[in-house]
Amino acid sequence: MNPKMGNLIYAGKAKTVYETDDPDQVIVKFRDDITAGDGVKTESLVRKGYYNSVISAKFFEVLEDAGIKTQYIKLIKPGYMLCKKLDMIPLEVITRNIAAGSLLKKFPFTEKQELEPPIIQMDYKNDEYHDPMLNDSITIALELATKEELDTIRSITLEINSVLKEFLLSKAILFPDFKIEYGFDSEENIVLGDEISPDTCRLWDAQTSEVLDKDLFRKGEDGVMDAYMKVASLLLDETDIAKWNVEF
The missing domain is CATH 3.30.200.20 (Phosphorylase Kinase; domain 1)
Structure with a gap:
């Protein structure tokens, strides 16, 4: 029920x-x-x-x-x-496998450059401050997470990336990047939360590079x-x- x-x-x-x-x-x-x-x-x-x-x-x-x-x-x-x-942790954890989006605006990467190992970026989930990028020192000073918790988050994130990349490739979809969030459960375990969807991922057709995610909306395109x-x-x-x- x-x-x-x-x-x-x-x-x-x-x-x-x-x-x-x-x-x-x-x-x-x-x-x-x-x-x-x-x-x-x-x-x-x-x-x-x-x-x-x-x-x-x-x-x-x-x-x-x-x-x-x-x-x-x-x-x-x-x-x-x-x-x-x-109990959600106010971090947006972004994993980048292929250079796209804001990464190209902020750093001299080449569009569609493969990133190996993947880049893991953490942003402060806060609308007032427009979700700024964090480093470990700022994260710890703001008491958003401890060094041990950040290490755990990175380890889990790399596992998630590996599993989903393989799964998506089996469905003929590339996985350029994605954003996830974590929280603490009732036993204080760090657990993946929120959603994983075309709203929070870049997803490209593996054969044609057709965009299959929210980038279409960002750019004002149809479909x-x-x-x-x-x-x-x-x-x-x-x-x-x-x-x-x-x-x-």
Whole structure:
């Protein structure tokens, strides 16, 4: 039996988190809102939350199968995810496998340059300060995380990158970069939270380099929902589609 949705806990740019009748669990609602440029550019795209939720659920299940702890419990139905309640760490952890986006604006990398080993970048998740890039000294001085916690986050992130790169390549998708977030569970374990979706990743068709993520929206191009739907159709197998009653 699914838990009952309770009071609102938090409303972000594209997701809303609700209490349940279990104090250690929450329901995350994936909304259709899409934003760019620190929320300056905002729109609502029909069924965006639907597809982001099933894509995230698939990624979380792949990671759980690989032994990586996440907050994911199950997808109740497309758009609504049951998760463990986490005390979120205010860091955005960005992993870059291929040079793209803001990295090219700030540093003299060549576009589509392969980055081996991958770059791990941490930003302060804070709208007031526009999510600035951090180093370890600033992170520790702000008491956002300890040196040991940062080492743990980097280690888990590299595992996540390895697992998802391989999984996506098997689906003919390249994985240039992605942003993830972590939190502490009730036992003080550092656990992957938030979402992994075309909103938070760059995803390119491995054959054509076609963009299949939010970059289309950032650049004002058409076909955003076609791209998200294509990602879902490539990632989900028949079992997933039947289990979650996904409709294309």
